[in-house]
Amino acid sequence: MSAYNWITAFATCPHCGTEHEIVIQTHMSSSYGGDERGLFFDRCYALGEKMRWWSKSHPKFAEWIVSHAVPKEPDSFLECCYGKCSGCKQEIDSVVQFSDVTPVLVKDIGVLDEWPSDFP
Numbered sequence: 318m319s320a321y322n323w324i325t326a327f328a329t330c331p332h333c334g335t336e337h338e339i340v341i342q343t344h345m346s347s348s349y350g351g352d353e354r355g356l357f358f359d360r361c362y363a364l365g366e367k368m369r370w371w372s373k374s375h376p377k378f379a380e381w382i383v384s385h386a387v388p389k390e391p392d393s394f395l396e397c398c399y400g401k402c403s404g405c406k407q408e409i410d411s412v413v414q415f416s417d418v419t420p421v422l423v424k425d426i427g428v429l430d431e432w433p434s435d436f437p
């Protein structure tokens with residue numbers, strides 16, 4: 318099983334229709350490896366918070382981008398992730414935009430049976 322991290326964001330839940338903290342599971346910047354500060358998995362990040370990863374000069378730097386991420390624009394990638402509403406506990410999907418090892422934006426959020434067709 319591949320490593321993952323967590324992103325939390327406030328958004329209007331597509332299931333209960335109210336604003337709640339959405340907990341999102343991401344595989345970006347996720348590895349069972351790490352550095353002297355610790356391993357790069359099971360960490361929790363807010364939007365705009367740079368994720369822990371190897372430095373740009375490290376041979377594994379480019380691996381912060383998972384293979385199922387969709388290039389959006391130069392240095393920007395979209396990942397469709399599983400998430401859960403902290404209010405109603407409904408599982409949802411969310412499209413998160415990443416740039417420079419950082420989750421920057423929740424672009425879309427939906428109910429799981431409507432997984433966006435342009436994402437793996």
Ligand SMILES: [Zn+2]
Nearest residue numbers: 330333402405
């Ligand atoms: Zn909800």
